[in-house]
Amino acid sequence: MALNWTMLNEDGTAPVPLPSEKVFFFAPGCELNLSFKTPAGEKKWKAKGTAYVTNQRVMFLRQPLLPPHAVTSDVLQSLSVPLSNFLDTRYMIPVFSAPYYEAAIIPVPGGGLPEVTNTASASSPASANSPAKGMWTMYFNEGRGLEFRSAVEEVKVRMEEMHGRAQHMESLPLYEPPAPQHALAALSLSTSDAGAESSQRSQAHGAGPPAEPAGASANASGSGSANTAASGILPDDDDLQAAQVVVELEEREREAAQRGAIVGQHEQAQDAQLSPRRQASILHPCDPELPPAYDDVYTS
DSSP states (O other): OEEEEOOOOSSSSSBBBOTOEEEEEEEEEEEEEEEEEEETTTEEEEEEEEEEESSSEEEESSSSSSOOOGTTTTTSSSEEEEEEEEEEEEEEESSSSEEEEEEEOOOOOSSOOOOEEEEEOOOOGGGGGEOOOEEEEETTTTSSHHHHHHHHHHHHHHHHHHHHHHHHOOOOOOOOOOHHHHHHHHHHHHHHHHHHHHHHHHHHTTOOOOHHHHHHHHHHHHHHHHHHHHHHHOOHEEEEOOOOHHHHHHHHHHHHHHHHHHHHHHHHHHTOOOOOOHHHHHOOTTTTTHHHHHHHOOOO
């Protein structure tokens, strides 16, 4: 909270907003009473003017302004209170006077207001000096008191919500450096080993094509990746995905060839299991003991 430190525009009719500051409400025709308890006694200020509520502070500006030479520390020309220092607020509507708004305010260091207060007593002399807390009492002689109270409460709620979101905001993921060269080389070697094992399994079943082309292709891709890593140029994700696709296609070709070999073996087994009569008809087409149907077929 600062006394007579508010910056004004050229004609002195309104305060100059701070960076990122927005005025939500203002009420003209107000009367502000400000009091502090100091070691020298109670100190008071009083003035009439306009009150402002922004997203950062509550301000009061005397209207009309006094000339610069008449402004002293005992005169209230302007007052600026951060919302965080505007505490214990309440709005009162008495029967025989204008509505007024009360709040406890805490001064900021170097703001021109008392920073300590005298609370010494016979029971607790050690607490002679404690942080000061002033009393803000503003009378709304021209109305708009309820709107002023609503504006202060709404802005303080928004500040609390923003502060809560800032505290619970998830942190950004930590930066992970790229994989080292030896890890990429190991990945390429493991891929080539997997291709070699698949080809060996196919040869063990007696149906797969020679393992040399597949192994050579896998070794070529693995050696290319290893050479790339050894040369200091790391392959990107597209190269790794392309190598993986090549390995998958080779495995599918080996499986298709294996299935074709199994079908051929099955047909040979069926031919080997022909009945003796069928074999006899093939070897001796003119045998008189065969049925006439076989004679007609094999003697023609």
